[in-house]
Amino acid sequence: xxxxxxxxxxxxxxxxxxxxxxxxxxxxxxxxxxxxxxxxxxxxxxxxxxxxxxxxxxxxxxxxxxxxxxxxxxxxxxxxxxxxxxxxxxxxxxxxxxxxxxxxxxxxxxxxxxxxxxxxxxxxxxxxxxxxxxxxxx
Numbered sequence: 001x002x003x004x005x006x007x008x009x010x011x012x013x014x015x016x017x018x019x020x021x022x023x024x025x026x027x028x029x030x031x032x033x034x035x036x037x038x039x040x041x042x043x044x045x046x047x048x049x050x051x052x053x054x055x056x057x058x059x060x061x062x063x064x065x066x067x068x069x070x071x072x073x074x075x076x077x078x079x080x081x082x083x084x085x086x087x088x089x090x091x092x093x094x095x096x097x098x099x100x101x102x103x104x105x106x107x108x109x110x111x112x113x114x115x116x117x118x119x120x121x122x123x124x125x126x127x128x129x130x131x132x133x134x135x136x137x138x
Contacts, residue, residue: 008045008052009084011127014064016055019124020044023053026098027086049086064125083120083128091117091133 013019023029023046032052033045043056058064088094091109098121099105106120106128115135123129 006051008054010054010056011084011125012058012062012064013055013125014058015124016042016044016057019055020046022124023048023055026101026103029053053084058125083130084123085130085132087132087134089133091119091131094131095119095121 011019020029020031024031027048029046029048031044032047035043035045037043037056039059041057043054046053046055095105095109104122106122109117109119111117117133117135119131121129121131
């Protein structure tokens with residue numbers, strides 16, 4: 001099967017409007033579309049880092065879970081998606097900004113020998129975001 005591109009990532013949210021405000025305020029997401037599904041629930045489509053993030057209400061009877069441990073620990077708890085990665089210019093600056101805004105950082109910034117820097121952040125509804133920065137190897 002030939003895939004043209006990744007179409008979107010869909011996140012269930014306990015309050016889609018509040019989640020949309022979080023992604024717009026902290027990560028410069030832009031709303032590009034809204035629709036209503038067959039259950040009458042609103043879905044909010046955000047442009048985020050060149051991709052589409054869809055936010056919709058949890059289906060009836062389903063609720064957000066506590067996020068798993070950040071990093072590889074996420075896989076040990078049965079979550080199918082470990083995290084959503086967002087590339088930033090400076091992980092340290094992004095972590096400082098989010099900390100000032102009261103956003104929970106899930107551990108210290110890490111740096112790998114390759115120059116990759118990353119940190120994990122708690123988003124609404126049990127979503128884990130990994131902020132990444134790739135240093136120029138030169």
